[in-house]
Amino acid sequence: xxxxxxxxxxxxxxxxxxxxxxxxxxxxxxxxxxxxxxxxxxxxxxxxxxxxxxxxxxxxxxxxxxxxxxxxxxxxxxxxxxxxxxxxxxxxxxxxxxxxxxxxxxxxxxxxxxxxxxxxxxxxxxxxxxxxxxxxxxxxxxxxxxxxxxxxxxxxxxxxxxxxxxxxxxxxxxxxxxxxxxxxxxxxxxxxxxxxxxxxxxxxxxxxxxxxxxxxxxxxxxxxxxxxxxxxxxxxxxxxxxxxxxxxxxxxxxxxxxxxxxxxxxxxxxxxxxxxxxxxxxxxxxxxxxxxxxxxxxxxxxxxxxxxxxxxxxxxxxxxxxxxxxxxxxxxxxxxxxxxxxxxxxxxxxxxxxxxxxxxxxxxxxxxxxxxxx
Numbered sequence: 001x002x003x004x005x006x007x008x009x010x011x012x013x014x015x016x017x018x019x020x021x022x023x024x025x026x027x028x029x030x031x032x033x034x035x036x037x038x039x040x041x042x043x044x045x046x047x048x049x050x051x052x053x054x055x056x057x058x059x060x061x062x063x064x065x066x067x068x069x070x071x072x073x074x075x076x077x078x079x080x081x082x083x084x085x086x087x088x089x090x091x092x093x094x095x096x097x098x099x100x101x102x103x104x105x106x107x108x109x110x111x112x113x114x115x116x117x118x119x120x121x122x123x124x125x126x127x128x129x130x131x132x133x134x135x136x137x138x139x140x141x142x143x144x145x146x147x148x149x150x151x152x153x154x155x156x157x158x159x160x161x162x163x164x165x166x167x168x169x170x171x172x173x174x175x176x177x178x179x180x181x182x183x184x185x186x187x188x189x190x191x192x193x194x195x196x197x198x199x200x201x202x203x204x205x206x207x208x209x210x211x212x213x214x215x216x217x218x219x220x221x222x223x224x225x226x227x228x229x230x231x232x233x234x235x236x237x238x239x240x241x242x243x244x245x246x247x248x249x250x251x252x253x254x255x256x257x258x259x260x261x262x263x264x265x266x267x268x269x270x271x272x273x274x275x276x277x278x279x280x281x282x283x284x285x286x287x288x289x290x291x292x293x294x295x296x297x298x299x300x301x302x303x304x305x306x307x308x309x310x311x312x313x314x315x316x317x318x319x320x321x322x323x324x325x326x327x328x329x330x331x332x333x334x335x336x337x338x339x340x341x342x343x344x345x346x347x348x349x350x351x352x353x354x355x356x357x358x359x360x361x362x363x364x365x366x367x368x369x370x371x372x373x374x
Contacts, residue, residue: 128155141165146371191216192304231277259283281307282316
């Protein structure tokens, strides 16, 4: 990778693309993980650059109302307090004057340009050149968007010397530990609702892992293949053949659910489910099974909640995070919902947390990320 340390940023105007797509409720930032993770690169550049121009997106901007909802002004003010320095906010009016008269500038949400023929998301060349005109060197440290070919992270790199920031470098190095020369036993825990969301990751990792724990809602597709009555639990029937093939070829690696919390929050063994039951979370027998595997693992990748934790079915997710935190394994956590669960239930931890849900999964699928400069 072309890293930030190779860039000659002394006395230069440096454009940095961060991922400040943070959750905001009632005018308050609810999770500042992505802001905190940007500080290493920002502070490094501030030491020697003449000027820093910050680009980022927030949310999906589809109409004029979204521009009020997804303004980066709140992030600008928050970051300014964090680094104890003035950051000038620019809404793309008086751009030249704002950049010339300030040392640190945050530009408004790059996705505001999507209201004009999706210019940001489609990496419009004219917009890419416009962003590039702000400075001399470009640093991409927005790992969460590295899988997307946008004007502000990939398009701009065609017109300026471009490098990866510390966060991107760290994320790639950590994910590489899940792909090559892995310390064993190696366990991957896949949760979440759908098989379809994780299929490509499973395909790329299945030969590498010692154990593949398939849990959460996606487990019921596999349980149906094994002949269990899953009642009205979530199931992707179109992936039954895929699940059948995976179980046949890797039965020695795949670990499923033994019991679950159903709709009334009582616990039922999988073989006791009836036609009307819905599984919403894993139960204590399943946790004991997972505990044995986790305790002997040296590397773990965990993606996707164990149950519908946002609706009160949080037992499995809380317990799995506790087991992982108590383990001596190298643990990588990926995925937006999973990171939210960590921040809610296991904020004090020794995990390596990936800030890029989609980018992490695509990298683990074996895809090249266009926003990572080689």
